[in-house]
Amino acid sequence: MLDRGHPAAYIRSGLGDANLARQHKAVAEAARQRGWPRPTVYAEDQDDLDDGRAPALARLESAIEVGRHDALLIADPGAVTAAASDLMNLLFRCTRNGVAVGFVLPPATATAQVMAVPPAAAEPAARYV
Numbered sequence: 001m002l003d004r005g006h007p008a009a010y011i012r013s014g015l016g017d018a019n020l021a022r023q024h025k026a027v028a029e030a031a032r033q034r035g036w037p038r039p040t041v042y043a044e045d046q047d048d049l050d051d052g053r054a055p056a057l058a059r060l061e062s063a064i065e066v067g068r069h070d071a072l073l074i075a076d077p078g079a080v081t082a083a084a085s086d087l088m089n090l091l092f093r094c095t096r097n098g099v100a101v102g103f104v105l106p107p108a109t110a111t112a113q114v115m116a117v118p119p120a121a122a123e124p125a126a127r128y129v
Contacts, residue, residue, distance in 0.1 A: 006070050007031050007070070008041075008069040008071070010042050010056070042057070060090070061089070061093055064097050072090075072094055073102050073104050074104065
């Protein structure tokens with residue numbers, strides 16, 4: 001367990017009020033489980049994302065560069081805009097600046113479809129040697 005005193009969290013706020021509240025609660029709980037203080041939350045506004053901008057992400061990256069944070073919780077891997085390059089750039093900055101990164105995945109809901117694992121076959125699979 002890493003001792004971190006200045007965590008941050010990145011979430012997208014435009015996914016509805018209930019989802020926003022769930023993400024805030026999830027990152028606070030994830031920080032608590034790690035023994036960290038409540039993180040500073042950087043939340044994107046859906047209007048900015050719709051316009052192709054991510055100002056909260058830019059503020060977070062700047063804060064990481066100047067050493068304001070030593071840990072980052074990302075509420076959902078898909079939260080880092082739609083481009084994989086944005087996530088890679090953020091992770092690169094974190095690595096370069098010694099920032100620990102954790103992903104907070106949403107819990108499965110009762111309505112979520114869960115892929116069932118098929119039972120083991122009665123006959124062993126073919127062996128290749």
